[in-house]
Amino acid sequence: MGVVILLIMAVGVVAMLTRKIPTAFALVLLAVAIAFAARAPLTGENSVMDGVVQNGAPLLAATMIAIILGSWLGRLLDETGIAGTLVRKIVEFGGDRPVVVALGVLAVSTLVGTVTGSAPAAMLAGIIGIPAMIAVGIPKVTAAGTILMGIAAGMPFELPIWQFFSTALELPVPVVRGFMLKLFPFALAAAVLFVLIESRRKGVEHAWALKSAPARPSQRSRRGDAPWYALLTPVVPLVLALGFELAIIPSLLAGVLYALLTTTRPGEYGKRLLRTLYGSFEVAAPPIVLFVAIGMLLAAVKLPGAVSALEPLVKAVSPDNPVLFVAVFTLLVPLCLYRGPLNVYGLGAGIAGVLIAAHIYPAVAVLGLATSYNQVFGVADPTSTQTVWSAQYAGVSPQQVMIRTLPYVWAVALGGLCVTAANYL
Numbered sequence: 001m002g003v004v005i006l007l008i009m010a011v012g013v014v015a016m017l018t019r020k021i022p023t024a025f026a027l028v029l030l031a032v033a034i035a036f037a038a039r040a041p042l043t044g045e046n047s048v049m050d051g052v053v054q055n056g057a058p059l060l061a062a063t064m065i066a067i068i069l070g071s072w073l074g075r076l077l078d079e080t081g082i083a084g085t086l087v088r089k090i091v092e093f094g095g096d097r098p099v100v101v102a103l104g105v106l107a108v109s110t111l112v113g114t115v116t117g118s119a120p121a122a123m124l125a126g127i128i129g130i131p132a133m134i135a136v137g138i139p140k141v142t143a144a145g146t147i148l149m150g151i152a153a154g155m156p157f158e159l160p161i162w163q164f165f166s167t168a169l170e171l172p173v174p175v176v177r178g179f180m181l182k183l184f185p186f187a188l189a190a191a192v193l194f195v196l197i198e199s200r201r202k203g204v205e206h207a208w209a210l211k212s213a214p215a216r217p218s219q220r221s222r223r224g225d226a227p228w229y230a231l232l233t234p235v236v237p238l239v240l241a242l243g244f245e246l247a248i249i250p251s252l253l254a255g256v257l258y259a260l261l262t263t264t265r266p267g268e269y270g271k272r273l274l275r276t277l278y279g280s281f282e283v284a285a286p287p288i289v290l291f292v293a294i295g296m297l298l299a300a301v302k303l304p305g306a307v308s309a310l311e312p313l314v315k316a317v318s319p320d321n322p323v324l325f326v327a328v329f330t331l332l333v334p335l336c337l338y339r340g341p342l343n344v345y346g347l348g349a350g351i352a353g354v355l356i357a358a359h360i361y362p363a364v365a366v367l368g369l370a371t372s373y374n375q376v377f378g379v380a381d382p383t384s385t386q387t388v389w390s391a392q393y394a395g396v397s398p399q400q401v402m403i404r405t406l407p408y409v410w411a412v413a414l415g416g417l418c419v420t421a422a423n424y425l
Contacts, residue, residue, distance in 0.1 A: 002309035002310045002311075002312065002313045003313070004037050004309075005034055005037050005038065005306060005309055005310055006310075006313065008030065008033045008034055008037055009030065009034075009341070009347060009350070012026050012027070012029070012030040012033075012347060013340065013341045013347055016339045016346060016347070017338055017339060017340070023290065023293075023339055023345075023346055024289045024290045024292070024293040025293070027290075027293035027294060027296065027297045027346065027347070027350075028293045028296055028297075030297055030300070030347070030350070031052050031053075031056065031293070031296035031297045031299065031300040032048060032052065032053070032296075032300070034297075034300040034301060034303075034306055034350075035047075035048040035051070035052045035300045035303060035306070036048060037306075037309075038300070038303045038304075038305030038306035038309060039305050040052070040303050040305060046303055046304060046305075051299060051303060052296050052299045052300045052303070053296060055299055056295045056296035056297070056298065056299030056300065057292050057295055057296060058292075058295065059167065059168075059295030059296075059298060059299060060164065060167050060168060060291040060292075060294060060295045062163050062166075062167055062248075062249070063160060063163045063164040063167055063168075063291055064284075064288045064291055064292075065249060066159060066160035066163040066164075066248055066249060066252060067160045067284045067287050067288060067291070068280055068281065068284045068288070069160075069249060069252035069253060069256065070115060070116045070117075070158070070159065070160045070252060070284075071116055071120065071280035071281075071283040071284040072252075072256055072276055072277050072280040073115050073116065073233075073237070073252060073255050073256050073259065074112075074115055074116035074120045074121065074124060074280070074283065075120075075276040075277075075279045075280050075283070076233075076256060076259040076260065076263075076272075076276050077112070077115065077124055077233065077234070077259065078120075078123075078124055079272070079275075079276055080226055080230065080259060080263035080264070081225065081226045081263070082226045082230050082231060082233050082234075082259065082263065083108070083112060083124040083125065084127075084128055084226075085225040085226040085230075085231060086108045086111065086231055087105060087108050087125060087128040087129045087132070088128060088225070089225075089231075090104030090105060090107065090108055090129075091104065091105070091128070091129075091132040094136070096136055097136070098133070098136045098137045098138050098199055099195065099196065099199050099200070101132060101133055101136050101138070102133055102138050102142070102143075102146050102195045102199050103192070103195055105125060105129035105132065105133055105146055105147070105150070106146050106149065106150040106153070106191055106192070106195055107150070108125050108129065108150070109121070109125040109126075109129070109146070109147050109148075109149075109150020109151050109153075109154070110150045110151070110153040110154040110188070110191070111154060111234040111235070112124045112125045112150075112151065112154065112234065113150060113151035113152065113153065113154025113155055113157075113158060114154040114155075114157040114158055114159075114234055114235075114237075114238055115154075115158070115234050115237070115255070116158070116160075116283075117151065117155065117158055117160075117161070117378065117386070118283075118287070118384070118385050118386050119385040119386050119388075119389045120283050121151045121386060122147050122148070122151065122385075122386040122389045122390045122393075123389065125147050125150065125151070126144075126147045126389070126390055126393055127393075129143075129146075129147060130143045130144065130147060130390070130393055130394050133146065134394065138199050139198070139199070140394045140395050140396045141198075141394070141396050141400050141401055141404050142194075142195075142198040142199050142404070143394050144390040144391050144393070144394035144396060144401050145194060145198065145379075145390075145401055145404050145405045146191075146194070146195055147386075147390045148378070148379045148380075148386060148387060148390055148401065148405060149190065149191035149194045149195070149379060149405060149408065149409075150191055151378065151379075151386060152187055152190075152191065152375055152378045152379045152409065152412075153184070153187045153188045153190075153191040155187065155374070155375065155378055156180035156181070156183045156184040156187060156371075157180065157184065157238055157242075159237055159238075159241055159248045159251060159252055160248070160252075161180075161374075162176045162177060162180065162241075162248060163248050163249075164291070165367055165370065165371065168294070168298060168349060168352070168353075169352065169356060169363050169366060169367050169370070170356070170363060171363050171364060171367060173247075173248065174245070175364055175367070176367060177241075177242070179364065179367055179368055179371065179419075179420075180371065182416075182419050182423075183371055183372070183375070183412075183415075183416050183419070186375075186411070186412045186415035186416060187375055187412050190408040190409060190411055190412045191408075193408065194405065194408045198404060226262075226263055227262060227263065229262055230259065230262035230263045232258075233255060233258055233259040233262070234255075236251075236254055236255045236258045237251040237252050237254060237255040238251075240254055256273075260272060260273060286385075290345060294345070294349045297347075297349060297350045297353070298349060298350065298353045300350070301350045301353040301354050301357065302353055302357045306354075306357075307354070307357045307358055310354050310358060311358035311359075311360075314354055314355065314358055314360055315358065315360055318355070318360045318361070320425075322421035322422070322425045323421070325417070325420075325421050325425055326414070326417045326418055326421050329369060329372075329417055330410075330413065330414050330417055333373065333376055333410050333413050336348060336373040336374075336376055336377045336381070337376070337377065337380060337381045337382070337383075337402070338381065338382065338383055339381075339383055342373055343373070343377055343381075344370045344371075344373060344374050344377070345377070348370065348373065349370075352366050352369070352370050355369075361424075361425070362424055362425075364424050365420050365424040365425055368416055368417065368419060368420025368423075368424060369417065369420060371416060372412070372413040372414075372415075372416030372417050372420070373413060375409050375412045375413060375416065376406070376409045376410065376412070376413050378409075379405050379408075379409045380401070380402045380405045380406045380409050381402070382397075382398035382399050382401070382402050383398075387401055387402070
């Protein structure tokens with residue numbers, strides 16, 4: 001039976017890789033097929049309809065709410081001009097010094113990456129930042145990669161991601177937060193090295209030698225700058241969640257209120273709140289649909305029949321030696337690209353559930369594995385929305401960005417896996 005479930009998973013991977021079926025739909029079909037293969041009844045306890053569909057769909061509800069709030073805060077950063085002001089100030093400070101400008105845009109991207117992810121984060125930092133970097137001579141691929149590496153450096157502090165891993169892996173938020181703090185130095189070091197090495201490797205590319213950058217004026221770029229104290233908005237949720245250990249959803253709500261109060265006239269509070277909240281659903285809808293599907297998949301692989309069928313097979317191929325753990329899973333890093341089987345926002349979530357349910361590794365070790373791979377996916381996967389947007393806006397292909405950034409994020413994954421093996425195996 002375990003072999004049948006693995007074959008079903010393999011078919012699902014092929015369907016996602018070939019884009020025959022959208023990822024979210026493929027995961028739902030996988031969940032139902034795995035449940036039937038595990039001989040789950042149609043209804044009742046641990047069943048297809050009740051255990052997988054009914055209970056699995058809202059399994060990641062807290063993560064979905066955190067995603068909406070993060071998207072809401074992202075919309076406020078956009079509409080109020082906070083993100084644009086941060087980028088413009090950095091560009092003005094850097095002047096005609098390419099590396100300084102790139103490091104400044106990297107810093108802004110990191111801040112934005114703590115608030116929201118995916119294409120909205122890339123847009124917030126990149127709409128002004130990418131043309132500015134290209135204008136001072138930063139190569140196009142490096143400009144796109146700088147935005148992505150910055151977002152990835154902020155990812156260990158993105159509160160919705162904390163909530164996702166906490167719920168999906170059934171770990172307390174402080175445990176997730178503790179590992180993310182260990183992962184952050186690797187992500188930050190890789191991002192800074194990327195800028196320093198890649199911006200100098202080919203030398204300065206003068207703007208007149210390039211096709212015109214796809215800079216298009218945004219509404220916020222035509223506004224005045226946001227007040228200086230409003231620029232602290234991205235760090236407000238972090239200070240509350242890290243310094244005061246406030247829960248994730250209240251921390252994000254505090255960030256929303258701070259952005260509103262520091263940028264908006266009292267008579268406009270209600271209109272701006274509603275406008276940006278409704279706009280955030282547009283951004284949040286795709287990940288929410290994905291998390292509904294992931295919840296079903298997690299419920300399916302944790303069914304007693306699925307666990308008993310998969311446990312001996314997974315144990316046979318999972319390295320238990322810490323050195324082998326690092327070596328094997330470092331070599332498997334490319335399998336999280338192109339929506340591959342180790343992508344945590346796809347089948348990788350199901351594999352993580354199997355590793356925990358079958359007691360192959362402690363849940364915190366699976367956390368280290370999943371978050372290390374997530375650093376790679378968030379930057380180098382040519383199918384991820386932030387990579388596609390950044391590459392196209394800079395005038396290059398997502399594959400060019402992948403080739404240039406992959407060595408750096410692969411090193412981040414290696415660092416995360418070493419920390420995991422040293423502390424939790």
